[in-house]
Amino acid sequence: MSSPINAQLxxxxxxxxxxxxxxxxxxxxxxxxxxxxxxxxxxxxxxxNAIEGKATFPSHTCISYTGVxxxxxxxxxxxxxxxxxxxDQTPGAAVAMGGAGITAASPAVVTSASTAGAGDIIxxxxxxxxxxxxxxxxxxxxxxxxxxQTIANLPAAGFAAPATAGFVRIIPFVPRFYPVTRRIxxxxxxxxxxxxxxxxxxxxxxxxxxVTVPAGWGCTQINGxxxxxxxxxxxxxxxxxxxxxxxxxxxFTAFAFPASAIAALGTGVxxxxxxxxxxxxxxxxxxxxxxxxxxxxxxxVDSTNLLIANNVYSWVAYKGTTI
Amino acid sequence: MSILTTSLLTAPVxxxxxxxxxxxxxxxxxxKIPASLKKAPRNGGTDIRYRRYNPIPTCPVPLGxxxxxxxxxxxxxxxxxxxxxxxxxxLSVNEQISLQNQDPVLNELSIRLGVSLRQTEDQLMRDKLLxxxxxxxxxxxxxGDNPTEITRTDIDFVIRxxxxxxxxxxxxxxxxENKFGTSPxxxxxxxxxxxxxxxxxxxxxxFINKWSYPNQQSTLDSEWGSIGNLRFLLSPIASVIPxxxxxxxxxxxxxxxxxxAFAAIEQDGYSASFLYRPAIYDSALSxxxxxxxxxxxxxxxxxxxxxxxxxxxxx
Numbered sequence: 001m002s003s004p005i006n007a008q009l010x011x012x013x014x015x016x017x018x019x020x021x022x023x024x025x026x027x028x029x030x031x032x033x034x035x036x037x038x039x040x041x042x043x044x045x046x047x048x049n050a051i052e053g054k055a056t057f058p059s060h061t062c063i064s065y066t067g068v069x070x071x072x073x074x075x076x077x078x079x080x081x082x083x084x085x086x087x088d089q090t091p092g093a094a095v096a097m098g099g100a101g102i103t104a105a106s107p108a109v110v111t112s113a114s115t116a117g118a119g120d121i122i123x124x125x126x127x128x129x130x131x132x133x134x135x136x137x138x139x140x141x142x143x144x145x146x147x148x149q150t151i152a153n154l155p156a157a158g159f160a161a162p163a164t165a166g167f168v169r170i171i172p173f174v175p176r177f178y179p180v181t182r183r184i185x186x187x188x189x190x191x192x193x194x195x196x197x198x199x200x201x202x203x204x205x206x207x208x209x210x211v212t213v214p215a216g217w218g219c220t221q222i223n224g225x226x227x228x229x230x231x232x233x234x235x236x237x238x239x240x241x242x243x244x245x246x247x248x249x250x251x252f253t254a255f256a257f258p259a260s261a262i263a264a265l266g267t268g269v270x271x272x273x274x275x276x277x278x279x280x281x282x283x284x285x286x287x288x289x290x291x292x293x294x295x296x297x298x299x300x301v302d303s304t305n306l307l308i309a310n311n312v313y314s315w316v317a318y319k320g321t322t323i
Numbered sequence: 324m325s326i327l328t329t330s331l332l333t334a335p336v337x338x339x340x341x342x343x344x345x346x347x348x349x350x351x352x353x354x355k356i357p358a359s360l361k362k363a364p365r366n367g368g369t370d371i372r373y374r375r376y377n378p379i380p381t382c383p384v385p386l387g388x389x390x391x392x393x394x395x396x397x398x399x400x401x402x403x404x405x406x407x408x409x410x411x412x413x414l415s416v417n418e419q420i421s422l423q424n425q426d427p428v429l430n431e432l433s434i435r436l437g438v439s440l441r442q443t444e445d446q447l448m449r450d451k452l453l454x455x456x457x458x459x460x461x462x463x464x465x466x467g468d469n470p471t472e473i474t475r476t477d478i479d480f481v482i483r484x485x486x487x488x489x490x491x492x493x494x495x496x497x498x499x500e501n502k503f504g505t506s507p508x509x510x511x512x513x514x515x516x517x518x519x520x521x522x523x524x525x526x527x528x529x530f531i532n533k534w535s536y537p538n539q540q541s542t543l544d545s546e547w548g549s550i551g552n553l554r555f556l557l558s559p560i561a562s563v564i565p566x567x568x569x570x571x572x573x574x575x576x577x578x579x580x581x582x583x584a585f586a587a588i589e590q591d592g593y594s595a596s597f598l599y600r601p602a603i604y605d606s607a608l609s610x611x612x613x614x615x616x617x618x619x620x621x622x623x624x625x626x627x628x629x630x631x632x633x634x635x636x637x638x
Binding site: 087089090091094123125126127131134135167169175176177178179180181208210212214224226263264265266267268269271273274275276277278279280283284287289290291292293 | 455623
């Protein structure tokens with residue numbers, strides 16, 4: 001029979017040393033998944049031994065089976081989320097910032113009860129003060145759950161004042177197509193220029209980027225220049241989400257955010273746009289820059305209270321025909 | 324006198340099915356209109372590479388009479404790569420539907436699949452442009468947001484940037500004619516935006532309605548009008564980025580593009596195809612037929628300086 005009623009997929013993954021959510025790519029149409037803690041079961045099964053999720057459950061919900069004998073429990077804070085399209089950019093619910101807003105410090109710290117995790121992307125907007133970054137997305141680097149989110153990519157010590165209010169929304173996924181244009185948050189000038197970016201860039205050495213710095217941000221001499229990425233991850237203050245490009249900016253004026261009051265009137269945005277790769281050795285046969293669709297369907301398995309460090313997990317995914 | 328009414332004698336079949344099916348909303352799909360169409364050759368691997376050479380500097384200084392040859396120039400180039408992706412979807416239709424339903428189900432579903440295919444292609448191109456194009460914020464408006472609403476100042480800035488980058492126009496101008504209420508139209512780049520811009524564009528200085536062009540033959544269905552050297556194509560499925568402005572309002576992205584700025588690359592030998600698999604291939608009892616489509620395509624920006632993403636909010 002050519003249309004299987006219950007096609008079954010199997011796979012495994014190993015939880016990280018500091019467990020983070022795991023994305024299991026599945027062909028679309030899969031509606032159920034069971035995950036077994038192989039390492040934990042072999043060791044006697046004291047912790048969470050199995051996790052069961054269904055597409056009909058709310059997001060971040062699962063049935064977890066703990067201990068021996070296994071006790072099932074509904075877990076609706078950390079669980080399993082079926083994702084139909086990881087290119088979906090619809091923001092999450094608005095969460096008001098707390099009293100501290102966004103600190104004018106390096107790194108900047110956002111106070112809100114947002115449920116973002118480390119590595120998530122948040123959009124900040126509607127701020128009172130610090131309007132330079134209102135409407136910007138940032139990758140969260142550290143989380144104090146339900147209280148603060150640290151943004152290492154935004155060294156904000158040079159800002160005149162903090163944001164005292166505002167809102168945060170979680171952007172669930174990166175855009176559908178790689179590579180992605182990113183905004184500039186900081187810069188170190190020199191024979192080679194180090195550029196810090198707001199959201200994890202995923203660029204690689206050898207890629208070509210065009211740097212745009214509109215009027216009002218300093219360093220306008222670099223505007224429109226093409227550079228080849230020679231390194232990634234060189235620190236600029238607290239920001240490690242950086243690229244180093246072969247643009248000699250030794251004589252350029254320093255990069256600086258405009259004043260909040262200027263931003264309120266409308267400003268351009270400094271950015272780095274990926275344009276291809278350098279046609280030189282050793283990048284001639286490297287295709288890291290290739291434009292490609294990175295969206296997937298699958299399942300996100302939350303880590304907190306579910307995954308145990310370094311444990312091996314096996315999973316089985318099912319789909320059925322609805323009648 | 325007793326009157327025989329429908330209460331006493333009902334119609335044997337109390338409903339009529341109208342065979343005239345209702346119209347289905349099909350949005351304008353604009354993003355592939357300015358795209359170059361290219362093919363990745365079959366048996367050519369997963370990626371396709373394009374290359375653009377950088378300009379060679381001019382040499383305005385005379386050689387002189389020394390007889391000494393100057394040093395050679397060094398040429399350089401940028402490689403631009405794309406990786407092919409495959410897409411497809413289908414419907415599995417039980418034989419009893421085509422047997423018993425009054426309307427031509429398979430015919431209508433085929434049409435709907437065709438729209439789904441073209442709209443997927445449009446969405447892919449839109450998402451690519453939104454991911455990777457250089458963007459410019461509108462700053463000329465006065466709505467207190469960032470970006471602001473679109474103004475003629477912002478449009479001129481985009482046109483100036485495209486012209487400074489030597490972007491080629493898409494369409495030639497439309498010559499003036501002696502007709503009431505018409506106006507000549509400049510040669511133009513395309514600008515693709517959301518239909519929520521209706522009214523915003525009309526308020527910009529120099530806006531010319533499509534119906535004020537001297538000649539309607541070169542207009543597109545989705546075209547709303549022109550401002551300066553931009554001709555605007557609007558669609559309800561064009562890009563809107565939720566809550567992305569300073570105040571948290573939706574940001575509308577207007578892709579402003581010259582010729583050969585971006586392309587849709589198809590896999591040679593794998594053009595978009597409609598598939599029908601009769602029920603005989605489904606099971607021993609031939610219960611279900613399948614209809615669907617599949618295609619392979621990757622969108623790519625070929626010249627980033629000829630394609631700009633103008634971001635604005637609404638007034």
